Amino acid sequence: MDMVPDHELRRLEAVAGAKGWSVDDLVARRLDGEPLQYIEGSAQFGPIELEVDERVLIPRPETETLFEIASRMVRLPEVVVDLCTGSGALALALKKQFPAASVFATDISSDAIQVAKANMARLGEQVFLAEGNLFDPLPRSIKGEVDLVVANPPYVAEAEFASLPDDVKREPRVALVAGRSGLEVIERIGASVRDWLRPGGVVVCEIGERQGVAAASSFPGIPVVVRQDLTGRDRFVIGVKP
Numbered sequence: 001m002d003m004v005p006d007h008e009l010r011r012l013e014a015v016a017g018a019k020g021w022s023v024d025d026l027v028a029r030r031l032d033g034e035p036l037q038y039i040e041g042s043a044q045f046g047p048i049e050l051e052v053d054e055r056v057l058i059p060r061p062e063t064e065t066l067f068e069i070a071s072r073m074v075r076l077p078e079v080v081v082d083l084c085t086g087s088g089a090l091a092l093a094l095k096k097q098f099p100a101a102s103v104f105a106t107d108i109s110s111d112a113i114q115v116a117k118a119n120m121a122r123l124g125e126q127v128f129l130a131e132g133n134l135f136d137p138l139p140r141s142i143k144g145e146v147d148l149v150v151a152n153p154p155y156v157a158e159a160e161f162a163s164l165p166d167d168v169k170r171e172p173r174v175a176l177v178a179g180r181s182g183l184e185v186i187e188r189i190g191a192s193v194r195d196w197l198r199p200g201g202v203v204v205c206e207i208g209e210r211q212g213v214a215a216a217s218s219f220p221g222i223p224v225v226v227r228q229d230l231t232g233r234d235r236f237v238i239g240v241k242p
């Protein structure tokens with residue numbers, strides 16, 4: 001970036017004013033490729049505001065669409081699971097939307113779990129947050145009982161990482177890169193999710209725009225559809241366990 005656009009400059013001026021920092025320093029950080037939300041220290045996600053820093057992915061508008069789709073597909077869920085929770089975005093927004101639900105969220109990154117716990121405390125919500133691989137840290141007692149599984153997993157292929165924009169590359173690599181094909185984490189979710197859902201339970205998983213066909217065949221035993229984001233790109237796999 002050669003110049004900070006006006007709308008970003010106004011936001012940097014607001015941060016500088018609120019924190020007593022120098023605007024020039026913040027502009028220099030932005031020009032150096034630091035994402036705006038890391039400089040601000042926060043990001044809006046649906047009905048909640050989250051604290052974010054370099055330990056977590058900055059929640060994206062596509063994932064807000066996932067939140068809206070998932071919220072419309074279930075009525076008063078009792079058990080909700082958010083895999084790959086990062087800052088806690090989906091788990092905490094769903095807890096706000098469905099206060100009576102028990103919400104469980106996992107992430108393989110201890111840094112992310114720390115950020116999610118801080119966000120949970122600040123928002124005054126109660127969500128089960130555990131570090132570990134996908135379903136592994138979940139209590140066995142909810143196996144086969146889950147009404148809704150949501151996930152925004154990493155889905156970038158190793159070879160694609162270098163071509164990402166500079167500010168995206170400042171986000172944690174573990175949040176972006178899944179493995180050689182990019183489909184590895186989606187496939188692991190698809191292989192296990194049927195065991196965790198109750199009959200009639202719903203899974204909504206975010207995918208990369210070129211992964212629709214492959215991702216749709218990664219959920220054995222669950223009829224799925226691929227839905228597009230607001231820009232018309234394949235972005236979500238949605239399934240209902242028979």
Ligand SMILES: C[S@@+](CC[C@H](N)C(=O)[O-])C[C@H]1O[C@@H](n2cnc3c(N)ncnc32)[C@H](O)[C@@H]1O
Pocket residue numbers: 056057058059060063083084085086087088089090106107108109112132133134151152153154174175176185
């Ligand atoms: C794309 S980010 C999504 C974060 C958050 N859900 C959001 O939408 O803003 C993916 C997250 O998955 C986590 N992750 C990567 N591999 C994982 C795995 N095998 N099990 C659990 N979490 C994983 C990363 O640490 C990262 O926080």
